[in-house]
Amino acid sequence: MAKRYNQYTDTEKEFYFYIGLLSDRFAKMEVLVRDMLGAFISDDDVLNAYLFEKNSLDANIKLIKTINVRHNYEPEILKGILEEVNYIKSERNSxxxxxxxxxxxxxxxxxxxxxxxxxxxEKEPNGKKWSFGHGKSVRLTYIKKLVSRIDDIMVSQEAFVERLKNFDLEYWMSKG
Incomplete structure (x- = not known):
């Protein structure tokens, strides 16, 4: 049975606060991946949002990597950001x-x-088996660390987008 807010303990309230914050950060990080992709394509944010809004996070990451093969813009920084995003993505669904x-x-x-x-x-030595209810035990301190890690990733993403928007990729490519 569902509880009302005043029926939750302080421990429960703290946990649910941080899981909500984590959910919000996941969403913002994903939008920033889309913004990174868009910065490679056009300076029109509305067009970029429209073009890539239905893409999965994986699809946008693949497009960024593909496009940057041509532009070679800050490849090590971009690689680091995308590796961090992939790490977080692996936790996100669960x-x-x-x-x-x-x-x-x-x-x-x-x-x-x-x-x-x-x-x-799952394949087992004596055959195959379907299981349900698998999962993991999680500490609140881990969730807090994930929130902090995503905050750091988002700062890097925002800085990358700003630098890319101020960089003339077409001019740079015509010189190379």
Whole structure:
């Protein structure tokens, strides 16, 4: 049964605050990937948003890599940003689509179990098996670190977009 806000403990409120903040950061980081891609294409933000809004995060990352093969714009910085985004992306689905247990305090931290609602097919030595409810235990301190890590990634993304917008790629390519 669902609870009202005043029925949650302080531990639960703190956890849900940070999982909400993490969800918000995931979304903003993903939009900044789209902005990075758009900065390679056009200075028209509306056009860029329209062209790439339906793309998956993976598709936008692949397009950025493909386009930058031609432009070779800050390749090491771009590689670092995209590696960080990929790391976060690997965590994103379990956090956003996972089913969370009630948080509990233990060992000076808050723990929660996040299970996946999807079926998982596994090969075992004696055959094959479908399993349900797989997941992982997560500490609140880890979630806080992810929020901080995404904040750092977003600062890098924003700076990259600003530099790219102020750089004339076409002029640079005509000189090479």
């Amino acid at each position: 956090f956003i689509h996972g089913i969370w247990s009630e948080p509990s305090a233990k060992d000076n931290d808050i723990f929660i179990f996040c299970s996946s609602p999807k079926m998982k097919f």
